[in-house]
Amino acid sequence: MKIVIMAGGKGTRIAEVNSEVPKPMIPIMDKPILQYEIECVKKQGFTDIILVVGYLGKVVQDYFGDGSQFGVSIEYIVEESPLGTAGALYLLKDKIDDDFLLLNGDIIFDVDFHRFYEAHKANGSVATILTHPNNHPYDSGIIVADKNGRVLNWLHKEDERLWYQNRVNAGLHMLSPTIFDRFTELKKVDLDRDVLKPLISEGELYVYDSPEYIKDMGTPDRFYAVIGDIKSGKVESKNLSNKQKAVFLDRDGTINKYVGFLRNIDEFELIDGVAEAIRKINESGYLAIVVTNQPVIARGEVTLEELQEIHNKMETLLGQEGAYVDDIYYCPHHPDKGFEGERLEYKMICECRKPKPGMLVEAAKKYNIDLAESYMVGDGKNDVEAGKAAGCTSVIIGDEVCDCENRYESLLSFVDVMIDGGK
Numbered sequence: 459m460k461i462v463i464m465a466g467g468k469g470t471r472i473a474e475v476n477s478e479v480p481k482p483m484i485p486i487m488d489k490p491i492l493q494y495e496i497e498c499v500k501k502q503g504f505t506d507i508i509l510v511v512g513y514l515g516k517v518v519q520d521y522f523g524d525g526s527q528f529g530v531s532i533e534y535i536v537e538e539s540p541l542g543t544a545g546a547l548y549l550l551k552d553k554i555d556d557d558f559l560l561l562n563g564d565i566i567f568d569v570d571f572h573r574f575y576e577a578h579k580a581n582g583s584v585a586t587i588l589t590h591p592n593n594h595p596y597d598s599g600i601i602v603a604d605k606n607g608r609v610l611n612w613l614h615k616e617d618e619r620l621w622y623q624n625r626v627n628a629g630l631h632m633l634s635p636t637i638f639d640r641f642t643e644l645k646k647v648d649l650d651r652d653v654l655k656p657l658i659s660e661g662e663l664y665v666y667d668s669p670e671y672i673k674d675m676g677t678p679d680r681f682y683a684v685i686g687d688i689k690s691g692k693v694e695s696k697n698l699s700n701k702q703k704a705v706f707l708d709r710d711g712t713i714n715k716y717v718g719f720l721r722n723i724d725e726f727e728l729i730d731g732v733a734e735a736i737r738k739i740n741e742s743g744y745l746a747i748v749v750t751n752q753p754v755i756a757r758g759e760v761t762l763e764e765l766q767e768i769h770n771k772m773e774t775l776l777g778q779e780g781a782y783v784d785d786i787y788y789c790p791h792h793p794d795k796g797f798e799g800e801r802l803e804y805k806m807i808c809e810c811r812k813p814k815p816g817m818l819v820e821a822a823k824k825y826n827i828d829l830a831e832s833y834m835v836g837d838g839k840n841d842v843e844a845g846k847a848a849g850c851t852s853v854i855i856g857d858e859v860c861d862c863e864n865r866y867e868s869l870l871s872f873v874d875v876m877i878d879g880g881k
Contacts, residue, residue, distance in 0.1 A: 459506070459575065460554055461499050464546070465492055465563035466512030466537055480514040482563035483521065484675065486685055491675060492518065492563055496528055499559070502571050505530040508553070509563075510546045512537035544649035548641040555635050560649075562629035566684045567672040568697045569630065577666040578632035581607065584662040585637060585654055588630040590672055591773075591782035593740065598626040599650070601665055609663040612655050621723075621770035624777045625665070628672040669745055669784040669825065671696040692743045701828040705739050705876070706818055706845065707783070708836030709750035711856055712869060713772065716837070721759050723768050731870040733779035738873045740782060744832075745825060748786040749817040751840070755790035756804035757797045762790070785825075787817040813843035818850065835872060 465482040482492040496507065507530050511518045515536055525532030535549050543562075557578065559571060569588070578586035587609075589601050600622045602611040612627075613619050627650070640653060647653060657663035671693045675681050687693050694700075710716050713736075715727045739746045748769075754760040760768075769786050776782055789810040795802070810816035822829050834845025837856035845852035853872055 459504055459556065460508060460558040461504050461506065461561065462508045462510065462547075462550065462554075462558055463492065463495060463561045463563045464543060465509045465518055466515065466540075466546075479517050480511075481675065483514075483517055484681070486566070486681075487688060490521065491566060492522075493528070494566055495561060495563065496522070496525075496530060498568055499571065500528065500530050504559070504571065507531065508533045508535060508550065510535045510537065512540060540646060541644070542646040542648050542652075544653050545641075545645055545647040547638065547647075547653075548644045551638045551641065554638070557632060557634055560631040560633055562674070564675045565629050565672060566675070566688070566693060567628075567630065567670070568693050569668060569670045569672065570698045573698060574630070574632055574666050574668070577607075578664070581664040583608075583664045584634045584657055584660075586632040586664045586666050587654065588628045588632075588672070589625040589665045589667050590628050590669060591624040591777075591784060592626050592673075593737070593777070593780040593782060595622070595624045595626055595774075595777040595782070601625050601627055603665045603667075607664045607666070608661060609658050609665060612650070612658060614651075621767055621774045623766075623770050624773040624782050625667060628668075629674060630672065632666070668698065669696070669702075670698055690743075695743060698826050700826070701831075702745055702825050703743070704745040704747050704784075704821065704825070704827045704832040705873075706747050706749050706821070706832065706834045706850065707736075707869075708812075708838070708841045709748055709772075711837035712835060712841075713748065719754050719757075719759065720768065721754055723764070723771055726768055726771050728772070728775050729869070731868055733776050733781045735868075735870040735873040736776060736783065737779065737781035738870075738877060742873075742877050744876075745784045745827065746782070747821050747825075748783050748788075749812070749821070749834075749844070750786070750788050751812050752788045752790055753792035753811075755788075756792035756801055758799035758801050765790075785821060787821055789817060812840040813847065815844050815848035818844060818848040822848070833876065835869060 483490040509532055511534055519534055522532055535546050537546055597615055600613040601609060603609050654663055673680055673684050710720060713732050715729055717725045736746050790804050791806050791808040791811050793807045795805050829849040832850045833853055834841055834850040835853045842852040842854055855869055
């Protein structure tokens with residue numbers, strides 16, 4: 459598979475860090491951003507690389523040459539004049555005849571591209587974009603997709619939105635060669651607005667959602683944050699080929715204030731300190747995964763669409779404070795019948811309703827999680843028992859008394875202890 463990297467960025471917003479080289483060549487710990495990208499794909503066996511260069515492109519060419527000293531083969535496409543984020547793809551029409559990976563050249567990442575490729579092939583679509591949660595969704599484009607990953611909408615920063623799932627386009631794209639049919643002349647083209655977004659109405663744009671490490675160098679703050687993450691080993695460890703650690707979080711009474719069966723989105727309110735606690739989980743390298751029983755679905759009191767909107771509100775409120783959850787699992791089932799308006803298809807004894815560990819086990823399979831190195835945090839005995847059954851360390855918060863060994867007053871205090879290495 460060929461790797462195409464758009465390496466012509468000027469980097470206006472990050473000029474105070476280094477204005478003497480093109481953005482992909484800004485050094486991080488004596489190594490340019492672009493070299494980190496090349497090393498990441500190379501270690502996974504992808505060595506056939508095309509670099510699209512423009513602004514100060516000779517700096518890139520002089521540094522990497524033909525790629526042989528980096529263990530790869532590099533070909534260059536030179537933009538004689540700016541062609542936007544995708545115009546240069548017109549020049550690749552005769553060079554690529556199979557699915558290929560298109561990367562922005564100003565991102566630090568460590569992603570299992572084999573998983574990404576398999577998801578793209580399973581979709582059978584023209585394009586699959588990698589999405590992820592981030593800590594600044596309010597100033598990012600939001601991707602709205604259905605449960606199968608088909609993109610339904612693309613909300614840009616300037617578009618009006620209320621509650622939304624924190625899923626952002628990461629700048630990593632798996633494309634079919636049929637994408638070239640959309641390039642009929644050499645001109646300036648915006649990849650997102652002119653190429654990818656029109657695929658939505660055709661049902662040809664899908665997402666591959668991943669919690670792996672991906673961060674752009676758009677601002678000095680993010681630049682310096684990446685340096686710390688590289689030094690700590692966080693960047694490499696988040697690759698899903700490595701075993702992950704997670705903090706599984708109950709929802710009601712743990713993340714949001716407990717109001718009994720939460721049926722109305724207006725009743726959803728974050729507990730004080732929760733966003734800070736989850737932000738610390740994010741920074742620690744642990745996955746933050748919500749696992750919640752929602753019998754209101756089986757009882758016919760909340761629809762699946764209404765539950766999704768409640769979760770969108772949760773993600774929006776967390777995102778406003780720089781925090782995010784990596785995934786949300788919910789059990790819609792309830793074993794007892796006899797409720798007016800109940801939905802019989804969800805009236806069953808299942809393996810996902812806590813205290814059974816089904817949701818944790820499913821997440822562990824999806825994200826390669828080491829359950830023995832993970833935590834289950836909740837405010838009730840069912841949470842504790844589900845965590846124990848899955849093999850996690852269980853922690854209870856709040857006022858309910860439990861026989862678990864460790865007990866903390868709040869999620870925030872637990873996270874502080876966890877980060878300090880306590881159990």
